[in-house]
Amino acid sequence: MKQVAVLGMPNTGKSTFFNRLTGADASIGNWPGITVDLMMAQVKLDSIEAEIVDLPGIYDLRGYSEDEEVVRTFIDKNPLHLVLIILNATQLDRQLSLALQIKRLQVPAILFLNMADEAPKFGVEVDAEKLSERLGMPVVPISAKYGQGYDRAYQTILNLLKEQEEAIQAQPLDQCMRCDSEIAGEMGSLLQDAVTVPRNIKDNLTIRLDRILLHPVFGLPLFFLTMFLMFQLVYAIGTPIQGLMGEITDWLQTAALEPLLAGAPEMLRGFLIDGLYGGLTVVLSFVPIIILFFFAMAIVEDSGYLSRSAFLMDAFMAKLGLDGRSFVMSLMGFGCNVPAIMGTRVMRSPGLRMLTMLVIPFSLCAARLNVFIFMTAALFSATVAPIVLFSLYLFSFVAAILTAAIFQGKYKNSEPLILELPPYRFPTLKQMLLRSWSEVKHFWRWSYKFIIFGVVAIWFLNNFPPGVETASPETFSGIIGQWTQPILDPIGINPQLAIALIFGFIAKEIVIGGLAVIYGQSDGALMGAIAAQIDWVQAYSFMLFTLLYVPCLSTVAVLRSESKSWKFTAFSVIWSLVLAWVASFIFYQGARFLGF
Amino acid sequence: MNLSLLEPGHIAIIEAIDTDQGLEQRLQALGFRQGREITLIRRAWFSGPLHVRIGTTEVMVRRREAERIYLQEISQNGALA
Numbered sequence: 001m002k003q004v005a006v007l008g009m010p011n012t013g014k015s016t017f018f019n020r021l022t023g024a025d026a027s028i029g030n031w032p033g034i035t036v037d038l039m040m041a042q043v044k045l046d047s048i049e050a051e052i053v054d055l056p057g058i059y060d061l062r063g064y065s066e067d068e069e070v071v072r073t074f075i076d077k078n079p080l081h082l083v084l085i086i087l088n089a090t091q092l093d094r095q096l097s098l099a100l101q102i103k104r105l106q107v108p109a110i111l112f113l114n115m116a117d118e119a120p121k122f123g124v125e126v127d128a129e130k131l132s133e134r135l136g137m138p139v140v141p142i143s144a145k146y147g148q149g150y151d152r153a154y155q156t157i158l159n160l161l162k163e164q165e166e167a168i169q170a171q172p173l174d175q176c177m178r179c180d181s182e183i184a185g186e187m188g189s190l191l192q193d194a195v196t197v198p199r200n201i202k203d204n205l206t207i208r209l210d211r212i213l214l215h216p217v218f219g220l221p222l223f224f225l226t227m228f229l230m231f232q233l234v235y236a237i238g239t240p241i242q243g244l245m246g247e248i249t250d251w252l253q254t255a256a257l258e259p260l261l262a263g264a265p266e267m268l269r270g271f272l273i274d275g276l277y278g279g280l281t282v283v284l285s286f287v288p289i290i291i292l293f294f295f296a297m298a299i300v301e302d303s304g305y306l307s308r309s310a311f312l313m314d315a316f317m318a319k320l321g322l323d324g325r326s327f328v329m330s331l332m333g334f335g336c337n338v339p340a341i342m343g344t345r346v347m348r349s350p351g352l353r354m355l356t357m358l359v360i361p362f363s364l365c366a367a368r369l370n371v372f373i374f375m376t377a378a379l380f381s382a383t384v385a386p387i388v389l390f391s392l393y394l395f396s397f398v399a400a401i402l403t404a405a406i407f408q409g410k411y412k413n414s415e416p417l418i419l420e421l422p423p424y425r426f427p428t429l430k431q432m433l434l435r436s437w438s439e440v441k442h443f444w445r446w447s448y449k450f451i452i453f454g455v456v457a458i459w460f461l462n463n464f465p466p467g468v469e470t471a472s473p474e475t476f477s478g479i480i481g482q483w484t485q486p487i488l489d490p491i492g493i494n495p496q497l498a499i500a501l502i503f504g505f506i507a508k509e510i511v512i513g514g515l516a517v518i519y520g521q522s523d524g525a526l527m528g529a530i531a532a533q534i535d536w537v538q539a540y541s542f543m544l545f546t547l548l549y550v551p552c553l554s555t556v557a558v559l560r561s562e563s564k565s566w567k568f569t570a571f572s573v574i575w576s577l578v579l580a581w582v583a584s585f586i587f588y589q590g591a592r593f594l595g596f
Numbered sequence: 597m598n599l600s601l602l603e604p605g606h607i608a609i610i611e612a613i614d615t616d617q618g619l620e621q622r623l624q625a626l627g628f629r630q631g632r633e634i635t636l637i638r639r640a641w642f643s644g645p646l647h648v649r650i651g652t653t654e655v656m657v658r659r660r661e662a663e664r665i666y667l668q669e670i671s672q673n674g675a676l677a
């Protein structure tokens with residue numbers, strides 16, 4: 001098995017190239033000492049078996065960022081047969097330094113000048129032959145996105161792999177003190193001889209679009225409009241599909257599963273249907289939203305607009321230790337937190353990513369909105385209800401801003417925010433489909449066990465010890481509900497509502513269903529039953545708590561899979577519980593004190 | 597003079613970069629090298645970041661970082677000022 005690594009600067013089309021080479025059939029590999037996900041694929045190139053690894057994009061082999069550390073560790077520990085260097089042909093004037101660094105590793109390498117389709121538009125010309133001669137490695141212009149030059153690229157890889165019998169251990173770079181100045185010198189002369197870059201770039205589409213989209217007055221309104229449309233696109237289509245999916249799984253349950261298990265003992269039936277199958281439907285319900293979300297993300301990200309959002313929003317976001325991309329993700333979190341948290345992966349600075357992940361769960365998602373609409377309808381008049389809802393949105397923003405403000409010192413953005421603003425590009429349909437698909441796979445791989453386990457655990461709490469009625473005071477949930485009264489009574493939450501909060505750990509969608517089980521009523525009758533038992537102050541306190549505490553099991557699952565840290569996940573959960581309690585306490589006691 | 601003071605539309609030459617090594621490496625990799633021309637395209641509102649171009653690369657830089665990039669301005673017709 002021959003070892004091949006793909007290496008290049010960020011945003012040069014490395015992943016696009018990797019997907020083309022491996023047929024997008026990659027998985028996440030494991031390497032000692034490496035904590036970030038690396039995509040890898042085993043492929044057969046003609047008759048040669050090779051293991052290809054897509055390393056994170058880096059600026060400098062000797063740099064200090066987490067990604068640069070990862071690449072160094074990888075190269076240090078893994079002898080390679082071949083390195084595939086991907087650079088953006090248009091930006092060779094700055095990227096050539098990386099190729100010169102890699103050359104010093106003394107591992108066989110090929111330099112691919114990607115985006116060959118774009119270079120002529122900028123008036124950039126490269127003499128590949130001369131470059132190859134001077135660098136001492138093959139140089140192949142390609143377009144990873146559209147396929148130009150790919151056959152030659154493939155052939156070149158094949159030829160080199162055939163010749164290379166043994167894997168080579170890279171030379172350490174840190175012993176070469178004079179390398180930096182040497183490289184600067186070599187780069188200058190190489191550029192002079194083999195690369196033509198025009199002094200002034202032509203007025204192109206990107207420049208004209210930026211004049212509008214980054215306009216000092218219209219830039220921000222246009223940005224908010226775009227976000228609104230994107231939100232609508234994802235959730236106006238996604239939510240009904242999610243509903244349809246729920247109907248299908250319900251139908252399967254009543255038409256097939258329940259008759260099939262009719263003879264089984266009640267406990268087993270409950271475990272299989274409400275536990276395992278229930279968990280599975282929760283996992284499945286996120287799939288349509290994730291697909292649509294990353295369809296839209298592929299567009300804003302690949303187009304380059306996401307980086308522009310950082311430019312537009314930075315004045316405000318920098319004060320919170322975040323950037324414009326965090327804003328986009330939090331905003332999208334108002335539909336559903338799960339894909340929004342997954343979307344933070346584009347931010348490469350760990351501190352920035354963690355802080356953003358800490359903030360997103362406070363975005364009032366569609367599932368919580370359903371609970372609030374139900375509760376406000378039950379306890380408030382039609383004229384007050386919209387104000388109540390609006391106030392909850394306000395609290396959602398305040399909680400997010402507060403969280404960022406408090407913890408920005410703890411999760412420091414260690415990397416300087418110097419973002420490239422790439423030319424506007426539109427992704428191909430294939431790219432969008434691929435992106436959605438790989439994110440669904442990612443979600444599935446990491447989350448299904450955790451979510452199903454969680455749903456089963458809560459089913460257990462709600463139905464045990466054996467012989468008691470579901471969600472009744474005698475169940476473990478009921479006991480916990482009683483047990484937590486010393487903490488929950490001061491915020492106006494009675495034992496029944498406490499059980500509903502336990503249901504809410506699974507997903508906020510099922511809080512209402514949970515209440516229906518707890519009160520043994522549904523819809524209008526349920527509203528009546530709740531209104532008869534609690535007053536509006538309690539209801540609002542309950543809603544505040546619901547807004548702020550752990551959104552759902554699935555959010556916890558992706559927090560864990562994206563941060564790769566149980567400690568961080570636990571921290572996020574505990575912080576949200578503390579904030580929820582404190583906010584509800586202040587509200588409830590304040591309102592009571594004022595005589596409501 | 598430093599980059600944060602450059603006027604939109606103006607071009608200057610990078611004279612020196614005075615930051616810690618991590619940031620300097622990053623800046624170099626994005627094309628900020630001594631002697632290269634840099635164009636300020638626009639500034640964001642409310643003291644937001646700067647949008648600059650070096651060669652064919654466009655980047656945004658926060659003001660704080662821009663203050664550490666020293667320039668020699670050249671006038672519109674290309675002569676050193």
Ligand SMILES: Nc1nc2c(ncn2[C@@H]2O[C@H](COP(=O)(O)OP(=O)(O)O)[C@@H](O)[C@H]2O)c(=O)[nH]1
Binds near residue numbers: 010015118144301431
């Ligand atoms: N025009 C053009 N765009 C490309 C090409 N290869 C990749 N891209 C685009 O460049 C952007 C970055 O690509 P990606 O593969 O995500 O880069 P990575 O960050 O290096 O992995 C995406 O918008 C791609 O669609 C190419 O050959 N030509």
